[in-house]
Amino acid sequence: MxxxxxxxxxxxxxxxxxxxxxxxxxxxxxxxxxxxxxxxxxxxxxxxxxxxxxxxxxxxxxxxxxxxxxxxxxxxxxxxxxxxxxxxxxxxxxxxxxxxxxxxxxxxxxxxxxxxxxxxxxxxxxxxxxxxxxxxxxxxxxxxxxxxxxxxxxxxxxxxxxxxxxxxxxxxxxxxxxxxxxxxxxxxxxxxxxxxxxxxxxxxxxxxxxxxxxxxxxxxxxxxxxxxxxxxxxxxxxxxxxxxxxxxxxxxxxxxxxxxxxxxxxxxxxxxxxxxxxxxxxxxxxxxxxxxxxxxxxxxxxxxxxxxxxxxxxxxxxxxxxxxxxPPPLHFNRYVLGYGKEFGGIVTELVNNYWTAIDVVVLENAPWWLPIQLSSLRINSEAESKLVKSQYYSPGRSRQKPYHLELLLKLPPRSTTTITIDFEFVFLKWQEYPPDANHGFYIGSAIIAANLPTAKNYTSLPVTGINYHSTINASQSWYPAVFRTNGAMVSLPTPDFSMPYNVICLACTVVALAFGPLHNICTKELILKPVGTPLSLTQKILNFFKRKKE
Amino acid sequence: MAVIVKYLIAGLVRYWLIHLDYWQTIANRVEIATPLNSWKRLVEGVYLYDHNINPYEGDSFHESPIMLVIFHCLLKRVPYLLPLLFTVLDLLTAYLLYQTSKSFMKIFIESQKKQKNDIADESKPMLLNETQLNEATEYVLSVYLFNPYSVLNCAGMTTTVVQNLLVAASLWNASNGRGILACIFIALATHQALYPVLLIVPIAILLADVNKGCNKCSYIRTLLAFVLCWGFFIYISAYIMDGSYNYVHNTYGFILTVPDLKPNIGLFWYFFTEMFEHFRLLFVCAFQINALALYVVPLTLRFKKEPVLLATVLIALSTIFRSYPCIGDVGFYLALLPMWKHLFTFMQQKFIVGCAFIITSALGPTVWHLWIYSGSANANFFFGVTLSFATAQIFLITDLLFAYIKREFTLKHGSSRQVEGKPAKLVLR
Structure with a gap:
């Protein structure tokens, strides 16, 4: 054997x-x-x-x-x-x-x-x-x-x-x-x-x-x-x-x-x-x-x-x-702000417990139905923060492209950094909602890439390592790590899914309400029509309905 | 003196509303701000442009590049002046409308003089006199200055304020016979929001009427000037965006294809939310033709002699049927209505329409809150309100037209409703 x-x-x-x-x-x-x-x-x-x-x-x-x-x-x-x-x-x-x-x-x-x-x-x-x-x-x-x-x-x-x-x-x-x-x-x-x-x-x-x-x-x-x-x-x-x-x-x-x-x-x-x-x-x-x-x-x-x-x-x-x-040297938390289904915000909190500054890249990846507004980006409530070393933003397009924001931040030692960005709720077409529409929509997690100065709590293999043995005594000047924050969930406003026929009929009726009279005004002219002798009540009622029909 | 007080009060109210703590709420209301005109999106677009990101790459900005550059300058240099600027622009719109209505009144009197021979003797007292007409112009001013719709629109700092100004300026120039200026302004308005393109028809007729002479030459001249101006603005915009015409997808494309279904006071949002994907293109075309092309030709043929009425009706209809209407547009055409004060006696649905306006204006925000914030209502409630608001506006416009043809008939045939001594009634045939 x-x-x-x-x-x-x-x-x-x-x-x-x-x-x-x-x-x-x-x-x-x-x-x-x-x-x-x-x-x-x-x-x-x-x-x-x-x-x-x-x-x-x-x-x-x-x-x-x-x-x-x-x-x-x-x-x-x-x-x-x-x-x-x-x-x-x-x-x-x-x-x-x-x-x-x-x-x-x-x-x-x-x-x-x-x-x-x-x-x-x-x-x-x-x-x-x-x-x-x-x-x-x-x-x-x-x-x-x-x-x-x-x-x-x-x-x-x-x-x-x-x-x-x-x-x-x-x-x-x-x-x-x-x-x-x-x-x-x-x-x-x-x-x-x-x-x-x-x-x-x-x-x-x-x-x-x-x-x-x-x-x-x-x-x-x-x-x-x-x-x-x-x-x-x-x-x-x-x-x-x-x-x-x-x-x-x-x-x-x-x-x-x-x-x-x-x-x-x-x-x-x-x-x-x-x-x-x-x-x-x-x-x-x-x-x-x-x-x-x-x-x-x-x-x-x-x-x-x-x-x-x-x-x-x-x-x-x-x-x-x-x-x-x-807690480890760098940890984070993410949550959604706001009430109602009109405007909201995403908050990402980064905590640096270590005694030196840590460089991190934060990647926010918002789906197209969660349009974030770059002008509302606040880092520790500041519009133009000095912590941001570099920034990349690619605006989203509905049904085509997600919103993609990357920030290179220098987290000061022993600090909490809060990144806030506002978004607006989008109203989808009725067929774009998933089967249980009121369950809510998941927002993917943000990616946080960091070069940690310490290997405390760090278990990853070194980049060149293949087996786990390579971690033993593998001291480096910094330890690259890619983390994912927790995801979040929002509840988008929903239309009434049972209404398509009614809505189509009602909206078209309103259009017809304009079309009919305008057509009459443009194609017909006013004339005087003699009214006959006074009518009895029953005939009046009958005429009333007839007129409606006309 | 009284006029200055009016301007002062209206200006102060607007300025005060912009500086109110609730300003954000006003500026974000769905009835006031649409994806097309909202201040928030303008700020986002300018911010992206300032950071060297093409604002037309994303889905957040739908204004024209010309507006982008102007507001980029303003927001960078004098951001503190913007509330004042919006107030002044809106007051200027009111002033231009006032001046326009004055010129229109002169046109009314002239056309009345021309038709004097056709008017029945007993209808002579119905003819308009100077005082009545002057009164009407005062009403135009007051309605624009104090109409809550236009006040809130200005307080929300929407770009509709600019659009209203451009339309008012082009009407004013047209009524005074300044063809080129009228064309430039209407081309600018068209470049911004597309729907004012309809107004080129009444403006061409007005210009031909005011500058007497060869009618056909005048029409061609106006159309040519308009097309050239519009093309020039499109080119300038592309020049601003480094020669790229991609912005067109985000401005005209956005207006025409209605990709954003955020509720507003119009008919499009819920209709296209609930539309079957298979029929979307058909109905988008149908609704846009309805808003852009359907009524121009018949109404022009019918009301060729009344370009002012034609302009009013076309502005109103395009407001009702446009893809992203807001109450700023409604406020604008409501301000034009007092010019037709003499028709009000012939209107039958004033009361109904008035009630509908008041009720829907109160109910709209209520059901919106119930739907979006309390979660105790659903989309149908808000849809119902917008539907009845649109119906009320349609009734108002059709009623106005009926009133006009009734008055026309009465002037010609007298007010007696008798045929050969027997009682008769007016019918359309």
Missing amino acids: AFCIIFLTLILGAFGEEFIEEIFIKPLPPTHLYSYFQFITLVDTESFVHSNLAPRSIGEVISRFQVDELHMTLTEGQWRHSQWGYPVLDAAPGAELYAWFNPEVKDIDLEWRKLSATLSGLFCASLNFIDSFNTITPQMALWPTGAVKSNLNVTTLLRYASLPREIVCTENLTPWKKLLPCESSRGFSALLNSRMIHNTNYHSIGVHVRKVCASEDCTETKLEIKQTVALVYDYKIIGSNDWSFRKLFGHGLPGACPLATSSIIHVDITSNTSYPFQLSPMPDKVVQSRRGGSDLKLAVYEIDASVEMINIGVKHSTKEKLSVII
Whole structure:
């Protein structure tokens, strides 16, 4: 058996394909637990005529539409940055898709629509609703994470869209699991049991494709296809703060995927000092990581394909205790202002807790039915704020283009910055309202891109990193992060949906009321008509109705 | 003296309303501000232009580039003068209307003199005299100065104030026989809001009547001057926008295709909200033809001798049927009506129309509040009110025309309603 696996791995190595599966588990004291799965396939070739481990369907999408880098996430729930810190990869609620295309692509918008339609079929998601009216080209907020040729203007190659109304469920997870080499029969993906993972506070599945350097000098690139799952469990739902794989996923881990070159589980045990707990079984090793002024302790399990069922778990030695949550250096909040259905405003609050200034890019992406007015933009109630270093605005057009505002802000140390912008409610055509019109309309989340000066609460991989091991002792001068704020909801004024015939008839009647007399005046002339002898009452009544008819 | 007091009071009321705490509420009212003329959108457009963003790229600005540049200058240099400017412009409109009505009264007297031979003896006392006519001009002034519709329109600082001024200026110039100026002003008004294009017909007739001589030559001259002016303004606007004619989609395109369905006092918004997508184009065409082309030719043929009446009726009809009407437009044509004071005795629906105006003006804001803020009414309520407001206006205009032809008949045949000694009644045949 062991020989077989080694043989298989050798063959695959010869084909230049590699598969890595990893789990990162981090308790988010006092009430939540974060578990993050990543399944990485590295492919040498880009042709996808033949592939062993890499999902062929994704490969075909990438090569057919000439995509250089692709990020797609399907998320349910809201990541609470102020309580939970930062996730490895942030995602907007609902569906989010962005991609950089190859510079050789002639009509990017056309390829973008084709791409979204194909992915929609692949993941059973409503990505086919992506069109020019909800697509933007972020100018400052998003940058490729993969290898790109220098002196290339990547901004024009980027397209971004989010569908905040999308509901993520089992039908998206099943095709997603089918892309993995072991599917859900072996390996870490066997843990992803939709009955359990849709029972979480937050779950997000994603596919991220990028090019990574194959050699030191980066003359050659490899394609990295990364499939991720992020889950946040509530201890209330598990029943206690003692968790185990059986409690989280319904059953233990049935060994690693035999096709994987490495299968590693990292458990963040830094919080062990404040919330003492005991891991079982004991980890293979414990790694100390010092990164940008924060110390981490990671318990590492290297899982073998031949092992029996293992059930990693944690038992707390003390009862739950309450603690003060220290928010991360940068956190934010977003809400809608105003009452009534005529005028409103969107407020984005950014809090910088750190002792130096932080540069952030805020991208507001308002759909066309929420026309924002740039003249009403206020930062800390100031019209022309000094905090704004750069600004980009692309006005929206009804049914064609969303409103897109990007601000490069310098957040002063230990401060709260409030960005307010007004909008007006739009009255849609009756057929443009979604089925439950009074449910409300979702506003997508704003993107906040920051270069954090500290790695406190920071869990993301370094840009050049592939596996989770690359985070250990990865100190840099700054830590790039892209966050999504919470979404919002507005209730647009609705017409009476049962009225079309009545309204058409009534309005046309009023037009006819003008047309009739004007026609008479223009075409007829006044004459005197003799009136007969005085009439009896009945005849008068009859005549009255007759006259009406005339 | 009394006149100056009138101007002073009207000006102060407007100026005071602009400086009121509730100004924002007035300027945002759906009845006053439409997507086409609202102050908020003008400010947004100027702001975008100032930040080197083409305001016509988006959907927030629909004024002409000429207005954009003028207001850009004003907002940058003298923003504090704008309330005063709007007040002065509105007072100027009132003054021009007053002067226009005076000239119109002279035209009335002349045409009365011409028709003297056709008038029945017993109808002679019905002829207009100087005092009556002078009274009418005073009413024109008062109605424009104190009509709540025009007062609120000015207080809301809508661009309709400018449009009213341009229309008034062109009427005034036309009534005094200054053809070129009349054409320039009407071309400017047309460039801004398209619907005043109708007025070129009565203006051409007026100019031909005032400057006696070859009628046909005069018509052609006026039309040519108008088209040239209009073309020139379109070109100038494109020049302002760096040679791009894309602004046309946001100005005329926006007016003609009605993409914004925000409620207003007109007939379009709910009709096109509830329209089946398949028939949208058909009905957009039908409604725009109704507003722009349908009534011009028949009314011109019928009232060729009365260009003033023609102008009044066309202004009113285009106000009722335009895609984004506001009460500023209504206030403007209501101010022209006192010129037809002598027809009021022949009008039958004065009371009904008056009541309808008062009731709908009170009910409109109420049901709007119930629908949008309280959530206890729905769109049908507001639609009902706008529908009855439009009906009332239509009744007013058709009644005015009927009154005119009745008076015409009475002047010719006397006021007795008898045929060969038997009682008779007036009917249309």
